Each structure stands twice: as structure tokens, then as C-alpha cells.
Amino acid sequence: MIDFEESMEKLNSLIVEAVGVEKVYLPNAQGRVLAENIVAQENSPEYPTSAMDGYAIIGSDQSLGRLEIIEENPAGSDTEGLRVVPGTAIKTFTGALMPEGADTLIPIENVTVEGGAIRIDEPVPEGFSVRPVGENFKRGEVLVKKGSTIGFAEVGVMASLNVVAPLVVQKPKVAILATGSEVLELGECSDNPAQIRSSNNYTLEALVKQHGGEPVQMGSVHDERAAITFAMKEALRSADIVVTTGGVSVGDYDFVKDVIRDELGCDVAFKGVLIKPGQHIMVAKRGNKFIVALPGFAYSSTVTFILYVLPILYRLQGREYTIPVVTARILDGYRKKTKNKTEFAACNLWLEDGEYLCDFEGKRSGSSAIMTNMLGDVGLLWLNADEGDKEAGDRVRVVSLK
Numbered sequence: 001m002i003d004f005e006e007s008m009e010k011l012n013s014l015i016v017e018a019v020g021v022e023k024v025y026l027p028n029a030q031g032r033v034l035a036e037n038i039v040a041q042e043n044s045p046e047y048p049t050s051a052m053d054g055y056a057i058i059g060s061d062q063s064l065g066r067l068e069i070i071e072e073n074p075a076g077s078d079t080e081g082l083r084v085v086p087g088t089a090i091k092t093f094t095g096a097l098m099p100e101g102a103d104t105l106i107p108i109e110n111v112t113v114e115g116g117a118i119r120i121d122e123p124v125p126e127g128f129s130v131r132p133v134g135e136n137f138k139r140g141e142v143l144v145k146k147g148s149t150i151g152f153a154e155v156g157v158m159a160s161l162n163v164v165a166p167l168v169v170q171k172p173k174v175a176i177l178a179t180g181s182e183v184l185e186l187g188e189c190s191d192n193p194a195q196i197r198s199s200n201n202y203t204l205e206a207l208v209k210q211h212g213g214e215p216v217q218m219g220s221v222h223d224e225r226a227a228i229t230f231a232m233k234e235a236l237r238s239a240d241i242v243v244t245t246g247g248v249s250v251g252d253y254d255f256v257k258d259v260i261r262d263e264l265g266c267d268v269a270f271k272g273v274l275i276k277p278g279q280h281i282m283v284a285k286r287g288n289k290f291i292v293a294l295p296g297f298a299y300s301s302t303v304t305f306i307l308y309v310l311p312i313l314y315r316l317q318g319r320e321y322t323i324p325v326v327t328a329r330i331l332d333g334y335r336k337k338t339k340n341k342t343e344f345a346a347c348n349l350w351l352e353d354g355e356y357l358c359d360f361e362g363k364r365s366g367s368s369a370i371m372t373n374m375l376g377d378v379g380l381l382w383l384n385a386d387e388g389d390k391e392a393g394d395r396v397r398v399v400s401l402k
């Protein structure tokens with residue numbers, strides 16, 4: 001077994017070619033990763049524009065006290081031919097272009113209309129309520145950077161630029177296959193008490209979706225060499241990454257590791273890492289496809305997916321990935337379970353008065369089967385192989401899973 005640091009070096013040195021790009025209709029691009037810089041092709045606004053309902057005037061004319069209303073200028077109308085000359089005002093509404101000659105918008109609340117004129121009740125500073133050219137953005141500015149995840153603001157900014165279909169990164173396909181003769185699929189009837197529900201493949205499907213991949217849900221297969229080989233060959237046909245759970249440790253029915261080596265002829269990057277959970281993890285390549293075999297326990301497969309599959313998934317999208325870590329103060333201490341392994345323990349993690357705090361209240365101890373420890377505001381206390389127990393008040397490193 002190699003140590004955790006070496007496994008990370010080996011993982012990072014794998015060559016990962018980013019998947020392709022595609023154009024997607026803007027409303028459907030939410031959550032996708034942008035594959036181009038979005039550059040403003042115009043100024044916004046392109047012309048000085050009124051920010052209030054009122055009268056377009058020459059600011060210095062307010063000293064005259066009374067200005068003649070010569071025209072009306074609603075939003076969306078062409079201002080060609082409209083011109084404010086000294087002593088006059090053009091009624092102008094929010095969003096309308098400022099007519100030529102005017103430099104100030106006096107709001108309707110600041111004037112009294114008397115016949116065909118306005119009386120200035122409360123003057124405004126020159127330039128008041130006029131949105132200057134390029135207030136929002138200027139031609140040539142990069143407004144949304146390549147690599148950004150498209151959220152509501154990105155959608156809004158692109159819509160304002162008439163970007164109908166931005167170029168986005170294709171979603172890498174991640175095939176997920178659970179193995180185990182004891183596992184039952186969702187909804188499947190049980191015919192003996194030794195069976196358990198398969199949760200791994202659904203946990204991992206959720207993680208794939210959350211991190212920009214397209215899951216290819218393959219369900220589960222029994223611990224049979226031929227069935228595993230068949231399913232993995234199928235998976236390799238369509239997916240960029242094939243993730244399996246179970247069948248990687250030392251039992252007589254743990255065939256996954258053998259199938260990867262012997263039946264599929266993959267190049268194994270590493271098998272076995274000094275970590276808890278997940279020591280039996282295997283990472284391999286076949287051509288430009290990745291095979292990551294995770295241990296069967298629910299907690300182990302989840303943690304190792306986060307540590308070993310997410311970096312590949314991100315790099316396939318052309319994105320950087322580093323394990324998201326915060327420094328927290330531990331409130332109740334932690335007894336390290338291993339002497340020579342890097343340990344990841346599910347803890348509660350929260351922010352209070354600008355400081356991260358963590359504790360183990362409500363967390364169960366036992367085997368790596370315990371998935372309920374991942375519920376709620378969870379983090380992973382990260383202890384290096386050479387670290388020991390942590391006492392209440394210690395500063396610790398925690399992987400943030402928000």
C-alpha cells in the first residue's frame with residue numbers, strides 16, 4: 001500500500017484530456033461550465049439613459065425656475081429629432097434615452113406642472129438620474145470568464161448580451177456500477193434476510209450530478225466474474241469514468257480488482273492506500289478512460305469518491321480541483337483509530353462568529369458501513385498518518401462538503 005500523499009501525486013500525474021464543448025440554449029445552461037469568455041459586444045447603456053420618470057433638462061437652466069415642456073419621450077421611443085434647448089424640458093420616462101442637449105433628469109416629484117411648463121420646486125445636481133454610457137458594462141469587457149459555473153447572475157448577464165446559446169463544457173459521463181450478491185436495487189423485493197439495499201450507486205449518482213457529470217446508472221451486479229466483466233465492458237463503451245463499488249478487498253468473492261487487471265487489461269495507477277476509510281481503492285486507466293474501484297462500504301465509497309473521483313471529474317471538465325479544506329476548532333476531541341493511516345472522519349462542521357467549529361455530537365462510531373454520519377452539515381476531519389489524537393480546543397483540518 002502507498003501512503004495518501006503518494007496516491008494523490010499519482011492521481012494528479014494521470015493525463016486527463018478535457019471532454020468536448022457544446023452550445024446549449026441559455027435557459028438550459030444553468031449549472032453548466034462555460035467554455036468561452038463572454039465579452040460585451042456593446043456598451044450598456046449604449047446612450048445616456050434616464051434612471052427616473054421626470055423631465056430631461058439642461059441642469060444649469062434650473063436657476064430659471066420655469067421651463068417650457070416641448071415634447072414627451074417614453075421608454076423605447078426613438079429620440080431622433082428631440083432636442084432640449086435652453087429654457088425647455090422634455091418629459092422623459094425611466095429607461096428612455098436622454099434627448100440631445102439634456103444633461104439632467106429632474107424627477108416629477110421635484111416639479112409642479114403649470115400649463116405647458118414646469119416650475120422647479122426642488123432643484124437637483126447637474127447630471128442627476130442620467131445613467132452614463134457603459135454604466136453597466138463597456139464594449140470589450142470580459143463579463144463572464146471561461147470556466148465559470150453558470151448561475152442566475154451569469155444567465156442574466158448573458159441574456160442582456162443576447163447570448164442565446166453559450167458554449168459550455170460537455171458533461172463527462174460517469175458510469176456507476178455497484179457489485180455485491182447481497183445488494184438489492186431500489187424497490188426490488190427481498191427474498192432472504194442477508195440482503196441489503198444498494199445505496200452506494202445512488203449516493204454516487206447524486207455526487208456526479210452535483211459536480212457537473214452525467215451519471216450513467218448501471219445498477220448492481222452479483223459477485224460473479226463474468227457478470228462484472230460484462231457490465232464493466234458495457235460501461236467503458238459509453239463512459240469517461242467507470243466507478244464501481246465493492247469487490248476490491250481480499251475475500252474469495254472480491255472479483256472487481258481481478259476483472260480490472262486480468263479481464264479488461266487496464267493500466268493500474270495504484271491499488272491500496274494507507275487511508276481510513278477506503279484502503280482498498282484501485283485507480284486504473286484504459287486508453288483515455290478511467291476506472292476507479294471503490295470499496296463496498298457506504299461511507300468508504302462516498303469518501304473515496306470525493307477524494308479520488310472528483311479530481312478526475314473536474315479535470316475532464318477542464319476545471320481545477322483541490323480538496324476544499326478549512327481550519328476549524330474541534331469542540332470535543334477525537335481519538336484516532338489508526339496509527340499509520342491518513343484518516344477522514346465525518347464530523348459536524350459549522351461557522352460561528354467567523355470561526356469554523358467542528359464536533360462529533362450525534363455521530364456513530366463503528367464500521368465504514370455507517371452512512372447516516374454524512375447527513376446534515378458535515379465535514380471530514382482530516383488527520384495525517386503521523387498525527388495522533390485531537391483534544392478539545394485543537395485547531396484541525398476539515399474537508400468542507402458544502
Ligand SMILES: Nc1nc2c(c(=O)[nH]1)N[C@H]1C(S)=C(S)[C@@H](COP(=O)(O)OP(=O)(O)OC[C@H]3O[C@@H](n4cnc5c(N)ncnc54)[C@H](O)[C@@H]3O)O[C@H]1N2
Nearest residue numbers: 178180197198199200246247248249254295296297298300
Ligand atoms: N480480511 C479482510 N477483510 C476486509 C478487509 C481486509 O483488509 N481484510 N478490508 C475491509 C475494509 S477496510 C473494507 S472497506 C471492505 C471492502 O471490501 P470490498 O470493497 O470488497 O466490499 P464488499 O466486501 O463487497 O462490501 C463491503 C461492505 O459493503 C456493503 N456494500 C456493498 N455494496 C453495497 C452497496 N451498493 N450499497 C450499500 N452497501 C454495500 C457490503 O454488504 C459489505 O457489508 O472490506 C473489509 N474486509
Ligand code: MOO
Nearest residue numbers: 277278279300368
Ligand atoms: O477501507 Mo475500509 O473503508 O477502511 O472500512
